[in-house]
Amino acid sequence: MKVLVPVKRVIDYNVKVRVKADGSGVDLANVKMSMNPFDEIAVEEAIRLKEAGKAEEVVAVSIGVKQAQETLRTALAMGADRAILVVAADDVHHDIEPLAVAKILAKVVEEEQPGLILCGKQAIDNDMNATGQMLSALLGWSQGTFASELDIDGDSAVVTREVDGGLQTIKVKMPAIVTVDLRLNEPRYASLPNIMKAKKKPLDEKTADDYGVDVTPRLEIVKTSEPVARAAGIMVGSVDELVAKLKEAGAV
Amino acid sequence: MQFGLTEEQEMIVSTVRSFVENEIYPHEDLVERTGEVPPDVAERIKQKTIELGFYACNFPENVGGAGLGHLEFALVERELGRGSMALNHFFGRPQNILMACKGDQIDRYLLPAVRGERMDALAMTEPGAGSDVRGMKCSAVRDGGDWVLNGTKHFISGADHADFVIVFVATGEDMTPRGPKKRITTFLVDRGTPGFTIRDGYKSVSHRGYKNMILEFDDCRLPDAQVLGEVDGGFAVMNEWLYATRITVATMCVGRARRVFDMALNYAAQREQFGQPIGKFQGVSFQIADMITEIDAADLLTLAAADRLDKGLPANREIASAKLYASEMLARVTDTAIQIHGGMGLMDDYPLERFWRDARVERIWDGTSEIQRHIISRDLLRPLGA
Numbered sequence: 001m002k003v004l005v006p007v008k009r010v011i012d013y014n015v016k017v018r019v020k021a022d023g024s025g026v027d028l029a030n031v032k033m034s035m036n037p038f039d040e041i042a043v044e045e046a047i048r049l050k051e052a053g054k055a056e057e058v059v060a061v062s063i064g065v066k067q068a069q070e071t072l073r074t075a076l077a078m079g080a081d082r083a084i085l086v087v088a089a090d091d092v093h094h095d096i097e098p099l100a101v102a103k104i105l106a107k108v109v110e111e112e113q114p115g116l117i118l119c120g121k122q123a124i125d126n127d128m129n130a131t132g133q134m135l136s137a138l139l140g141w142s143q144g145t146f147a148s149e150l151d152i153d154g155d156s157a158v159v160t161r162e163v164d165g166g167l168q169t170i171k172v173k174m175p176a177i178v179t180v181d182l183r184l185n186e187p188r189y190a191s192l193p194n195i196m197k198a199k200k201k202p203l204d205e206k207t208a209d210d211y212g213v214d215v216t217p218r219l220e221i222v223k224t225s226e227p228v229a230r231a232a233g234i235m236v237g238s239v240d241e242l243v244a245k246l247k248e249a250g251a252v
Numbered sequence: 253m254q255f256g257l258t259e260e261q262e263m264i265v266s267t268v269r270s271f272v273e274n275e276i277y278p279h280e281d282l283v284e285r286t287g288e289v290p291p292d293v294a295e296r297i298k299q300k301t302i303e304l305g306f307y308a309c310n311f312p313e314n315v316g317g318a319g320l321g322h323l324e325f326a327l328v329e330r331e332l333g334r335g336s337m338a339l340n341h342f343f344g345r346p347q348n349i350l351m352a353c354k355g356d357q358i359d360r361y362l363l364p365a366v367r368g369e370r371m372d373a374l375a376m377t378e379p380g381a382g383s384d385v386r387g388m389k390c391s392a393v394r395d396g397g398d399w400v401l402n403g404t405k406h407f408i409s410g411a412d413h414a415d416f417v418i419v420f421v422a423t424g425e426d427m428t429p430r431g432p433k434k435r436i437t438t439f440l441v442d443r444g445t446p447g448f449t450i451r452d453g454y455k456s457v458s459h460r461g462y463k464n465m466i467l468e469f470d471d472c473r474l475p476d477a478q479v480l481g482e483v484d485g486g487f488a489v490m491n492e493w494l495y496a497t498r499i500t501v502a503t504m505c506v507g508r509a510r511r512v513f514d515m516a517l518n519y520a521a522q523r524e525q526f527g528q529p530i531g532k533f534q535g536v537s538f539q540i541a542d543m544i545t546e547i548d549a550a551d552l553l554t555l556a557a558a559d560r561l562d563k564g565l566p567a568n569r570e571i572a573s574a575k576l577y578a579s580e581m582l583a584r585v586t587d588t589a590i591q592i593h594g595g596m597g598l599m600d601d602y603p604l605e606r607f608w609r610d611a612r613v614e615r616i617w618d619g620t621s622e623i624q625r626h627i628i629s630r631d632l633l634r635p636l637g638a
C-alpha cells in the first residue's frame with residue numbers, strides 16, 4: 001500500500017503572530033515557517049505504518065510556494081520516500097484555499113493511486129479544517145476525521161475519533177482519508193543519517209497548471225484582527241471570595 | 253564566499269534545537285539546584301542521541317561517526333550551547349584526538365567512544381601549569397618496558413563520568429637556545445588503573461553539574477600500548493586536534509547568547525515602566541541593538557573560521573579571534589540582559605543569573621582571552637620579525 005501525506009508550510013507555532021497593518025492578513029515576511037504540526041503527526045503515522053510492514057511507500061506532497069520544498073525535505077528527513085511539490089503561488093501571503101488544494105490532491109491521487117491518505121485535521125494558520133473532508137467528497141472515498149488512533153485491518157481502517165463527547169471508533173473501507181488529531185502520536189526528530197539522505201530522495205516539481213486547477217481565491221478576507229487582549233486577573237483571598245467573584249461575573 | 257546554510261544544515265540546526273528544547277531544557281532546573289545529573293536522565297539523553305545518529309557526529313563515517321564537517325559540527329554545538337553543559341555532555345562528542353588511536357587502541361578506545369560505550373575526558377591543566385602547558389610537572393619515566401606516571405592534574409571536566417582519560421605528561425626535556433623545553437607524551441589511562449585516582453575537584457559557579465575533577469597519579473604503571481600517538485609527540489597530537497575545541501567554545505557562546513537575547517528582547521517588549529514598555533526607551537532599545545549586532549558578528553566570525561578548516565586553510569588566528577570575541581560577547585550580552593531585567597534578573601527564580609555565571613568560564617577555559625590575543629598577535633607580528 002502506498003500512503004500519501006499532504007503537508008503544509010505554515011507559520012511556526014512558536015512565532016508570535018502579527019497582523020499586517022492594513023488588516024489584510026498575518027505578516028509572513030521574514031517569519032520562521034515550519035511544517036504544520038498536525039501534518040507532522042500524519043507523516044509520523046505513515047512512517048510507522050511503513051515500519052510495521054503495513055505500507056510500502058510514503059509520498060509527501062505540498063501545495064503552495066516554492067519554499068514549501070523545505071517542508072517536503074523535512075518530511076523526507078523524517079522518513080518519507082519521495083515528495084511532490086506543486087507550486088501554486090509565488091507569494092507566501094497567497095494562501096491556497098482548501099477546495100483548490102483538494103482538487104489538486106484529487107489529481108495527484110489519480111496519478112499515484114494511494115491506498116490511504118493521511119492528513120492533518122487542520123492547518124494551524126487559518127484553521128480551516130476542510131481539505132481532508134473536501135478531498136473525500138471529490139474522490140468519493142471514506143473518511144475518518146480527528147483520528148487519535150489508527151489501525152489498518154485488511155482492506156479497512158479502524159479509526160478512533162476524538163469527538164466532543166469522548167471517543168468514537170469507526171471502521172472505514174479503504175482507500176480512505178484519515179485526518180489526524182494531536183494525540184495520535186509524537187512525531188520523531190529527523191535522524192542525522194536521514195537528514196543526509198533527504199537530499200538524494202526524489203522530489204518532483206509540478207505546478208497547479210499541470211493539473212489544470214484554478215487556484216484563484218474564492219473567499220474574500222474582509223478583515224484580520226488581533227485577538228482581544230486578556231484582561232489582567234485578580235488575586236482572591238479565600239474560596240468564599242472566589243465564589244462571590246464568580247457569581248458577580250455570572251460564571252456560576 | 254558563500255553565505256546561507258544548505259537545506260541539510262538547516263535541518264541539522266532545527267533538529268538539534270528541538271532536541272535541546274525538549275530533552276535538555278526540562279531537566280535544567282533540577283541540575284542547577286542539585287549540581288548533579290540524575291543517571292537515568294543522562295542515560296536517556298545518551299540513548300536518544302545514539303538513536304538519532306548524532307552521537308559522535310564529529311567523527312568520520314568509517315569509524316561509525318556521522319562525518320560532519322567543521323561548519324556543520326559548529327552548528328550542532330551552537331544549538332547545544334543553548335542548553336545546560338552538564339546535560340548536553342551526554343549528547344556525546346568524544347575528543348576527536350582519539351582519531352590518533354592505532355592498532356588495538358582502535359577497538360579499546362576509539363570505537364567504544366564513538367558508540368557511546370566508553371566516555372572520555374582530556375587532561376592537560378595542572379595546579380602549577382594552566383596557560384603555560386609546557387610548564388607541566390606531571391611526568392612519566394621509563395621503568396623496564398613500562399612508563400611510570402606521577403603528578404596531579406586539576407580542572408578536568410567530565411572526568412567524573414569518564415571511563416578513560418587522555419592525559420598529557422612530560423617525558424623529558426630538550427635544551428633549546430631559549431632554555432629547556434619539555435617533551436610531552438599523550439597517554440590513555442583507564443579508570444581503575446592502579447596508582448590512578450579521580451577525585452572531586454572544586455565547585456565552579458559556572459555550569460553547575462558539569463564537574464571538574466582532580467586526577468592523581470602515584471607510581472601509575474602503564475605499558476607502551478597506552479601511548480596515544482608517538483612518544484614525545486604530545487604537542488603534535490595537541491596541535492593536530494585541539495584547535496577545534498576552541499571553535500566549540502565560540503559557537504556555544506553564540507547559541508547561549510541567542511537564548512539569553514530572546515529573553516531580554518521579550519522582557520523589553522513586555523515590561524512596562526513609566527506607562528510604556530521599557531523597550532520604547534532609547535536607553536534600552538539601543539542595548540538590544542548592540543546585543544544582536546555583537547551576537548551576529550560572533551556567529552559569522554565563528555562559522556567563517558570553521559569554514560576555513562573545512563577548506564583546509566590556515567585558521568589558527570581566525571579560531572582564536574572567534575573564541576576571544578564570542579566569549580567576551582557572551583559576557584556583555586548576559587550582563588546587559590540582566591540589566592534589562594532589572595532586579596528580577598539577579599534572582600534565581602529566573603535562569604538569567606545562571607547564564608551570567610556560566611558565561612564567566614568561557615573567557616578562561618580552552619585558552620584564556622589573553623592567550624587568544626597572544627595567538628592572534630603572534631600570528632600577525634612574527635612574520636614581520638617582531
Ligand SMILES: Cc1cc2nc3c(=O)[nH]c(=O)nc-3n(C[C@H](O)[C@H](O)[C@H](O)COP(=O)(O)OP(=O)(O)OC[C@H]3O[C@@H](n4cnc5c(N)ncnc54)[C@H](O)[C@@H]3O)c2cc1C
Pocket residue numbers: 374375376377379381382383384406407408409410456464613616617618619620621622623626
Ligand atoms: C570549569 C573548568 C573546566 C576545565 N576543564 C578542563 C579540562 O577538561 N581539561 C584541561 O586540561 N583543563 C581544563 N580546564 C583548565 C583551563 O584550560 C585553564 O583554567 C586555563 O587554561 C587557564 O589556566 P589557569 O586557570 O591555570 O590560569 P593561569 O594560566 O594561571 O592564568 C592566570 C591569568 O594569567 C594570564 N596569563 C597567563 N599567561 C599569560 C601570558 N603569557 N600573557 C598574558 N597573560 C597571561 C591568564 O590569561 C589569566 O588571566 C578547565 C578550567 C575550568 C575553570
Ligand SMILES: Cc1cc2nc3c(=O)[nH]c(=O)nc-3n(C[C@H](O)[C@H](O)[C@H](O)COP(=O)(O)OP(=O)(O)OC[C@H]3O[C@@H](n4cnc5c(N)ncnc54)[C@H](O)[C@@H]3O)c2cc1C
Pocket residue numbers: 523525526530533534535536591592593594595596598
Ligand atoms: C537585591 C535587591 C535588593 C533591593 N532592596 C530594595 C529595598 O530594600 N527597598 C526597595 O524599595 N527596593 C529594593 N530593591 C529594588 C531596586 O531598587 C529596583 O530593583 C530598581 O529600582 C530597579 O527596578 P526594577 O528591578 O523594577 O527594574 P525596572 O525599573 O523594571 O527596569 C528594567 C530596565 O529598564 C530600564 N529602564 C526603566 N525605565 C527606564 C527609562 N525611563 N529609560 C531608560 N531605561 C529605563 C532600567 O534601567 C532597567 O535596565 C532591591 C533590588 C534588589 C535586586
